[in-house]
Amino acid sequence: MLNNFAENLSPGNVSNLVEIVKVTKIYPPDVVALRNVSLRARKGELIFLTGPSGAGKTTLLKLLCRQEMATKGLIEIEGKDLSALGDNDIQKLRQRIGVAYQDFKLLPRLSVSQNVAMAMEVRFMNPLDIKERVAELLAKLGLSEKHHKPAGKLSRGEQQRVAIARAAAGSPLLLLADEPTGNLDSATTALVMNLFKELNESGSTIIIATHDESIYQGTSHKKFELRQGELYQV
C-alpha cells in the first residue's frame, strides 16, 4: 500500500543523517522533477527508492550530493543545510558521500584500481591503506583480475562494479547508489548487495535507487516509491 510521505518533518534532528523537507526541483523552463518531497534517513539506515524511469530518483540523489540545488524546500545532512554550504564545505561533504552513478562516471584511461583509489586520494588517505582497501573491494566484487585493466576496456557490468567499489571505497557516511544492479547478473548482484550490507552494518546510511525488485523484496528496510516527482512510502 502506498502512503503519501509528505508529512511534516522538523529539521535539525542530528540523529537523522538526511532530512529532506518539502523539496521541489524544477528544471528550466518548467519541468517538475520533484514535487514537495520529504524524506528522513537515520544513521545506519538502508533505504530503497523505486519508481519508473523519469520519476525523479536520480534527481533526488543528485540533490543529496549537491550536484543539483533544490528549487524549493530544505535538504540537510547531519543537520547542515546544503544550500548554505560554501564551496569548500561542499567538497568536504562530498568526500563523505559515496555515489555509484547510473552512468558510472569512470575515467576510461585510468586503471580499475586507479579509479577506485581516486575516492580515497582526494581525502589524502595513507597510500598503503588505499592500496589495501582497493584490493579488498575488488576482491569482494570479483574484479581482482581486472586490477590493472583500463576502466574503458571493461564490460558494462564490470564498470558498474568498479563504480560501486569507488563509491564504497572511503567507507562513506552516506552511500547513494543509482541503479547499482542494472547491468549485473544475479550472482554479481548478490556480491554487490553483500557489500552494501557490510557497509550498512558498519554504520553507513545507504540509499539505493532501483528498478530491480529482487534486491528489496522481502527485506525489512524502508522502501519509497517516486511517481511523477512525488514520493510515497511503500
Add this chain to the structure above:
Amino acid sequence: MKFLVFMFMQTGRNIRHSWGVQLMTLLTVTLSVLIFSFFFLIYTNMVQAGLKLGEGLRLTVYLTAQLNPAEQEEFKKKITDFGRVEKIIFITPAEAFARLGRQLGNDKDVLDDLNPAFLPYSAEIYPHKDIKTLTRIKEFSDFLKNLPGTMKVQYGQGWVERFGHFVRLLRFIVIISGTLLILTTMFMVSYTLRLTLYARQQELKVLRYLGATNSYIKGPVLIEGFTLGLFGSGLGLGALFFLYQWVKNHFGATGFMNIFEFSFLPVSNTAMILFSSIMLCTLGSILSIRRLLKI
C-alpha cells in the same frame, strides 16, 4: 607530507597523459629563454666592454695659448664646477712632441726637422665615472668647447657614439626579447595547461564529485607550471652555456673575444632568469585553472 605525495603523484599522472603537449611547451619555454638570455649575454658583455673602455677615456682640450698657474687653477675650477674629474694634466708643446715621437716609434725621424712649437698647448681631462654615458660626455665636451681659451676638444667622438648606439640597440633588443619571453612563456604555458585541462574536464568533474578540493586540483597544475619553468629555463640556459663554450673554444683566441674578455652571465643574472621563468610559468598555470574550478 601526504598532501605533497598526492600532489606529485597527480602531477606525474597528468604529465604522462599529456606528454606531447607538455614537451612542446617545454621546448617553447626553452627557446624563449635561450633567445632572451643570448641577447642579454651580449648586452652585458658590451656594457662591461664599454665600462672598461670608458676607464681609459680622456678628453683632450687644445688651448689657444699657454695657461699660467693661476689660469690653470681657474680652468680646473670651471671644469670641476661642471662635474667631477679624475685628473687634469696640462701638456706643453714639447711634452706633446716627445709623446708623438714615442708613438711614431721607428718612424720618429719624420719629426727631425720640425719645431715642437707647431703643436698647441693642451689639457688632458680624465672624467669621473659619473660622466661616462654618451650624453654626459657630449655635454661635457660642449661645455669644454665653450670655455675661454679652448681651440678644440677631441675624445674620439665618432667611435664613442657608434659604440653608444650599438649598446642602445642591444638594450632595445634585450627589452623586446624580454617582453617576448614574458608573453610567450606566460601565454604558452597558460594555454597549454588550459588545453590539457579542457582535455581532462571529465576527470576534473569526476574529481569534484568525489570531493576533491580546489587545492587538490590546483596543486598539480601549479607544480606542472613550476616544473615547466624550471626545466624550460634550465635547458635554455644550459644550451646558452653550451653555445658560449663552443664559441669560446673555437673563436677564443682570435678577434673580438680577446678585446672584450667575453664572459658568461653572472650567477645573479642566471638565477634571476631562472627565477623569473619559474614565476612566469607558475603564473601561467594559475591563469589556466581559474575558470575550471566551478563544477
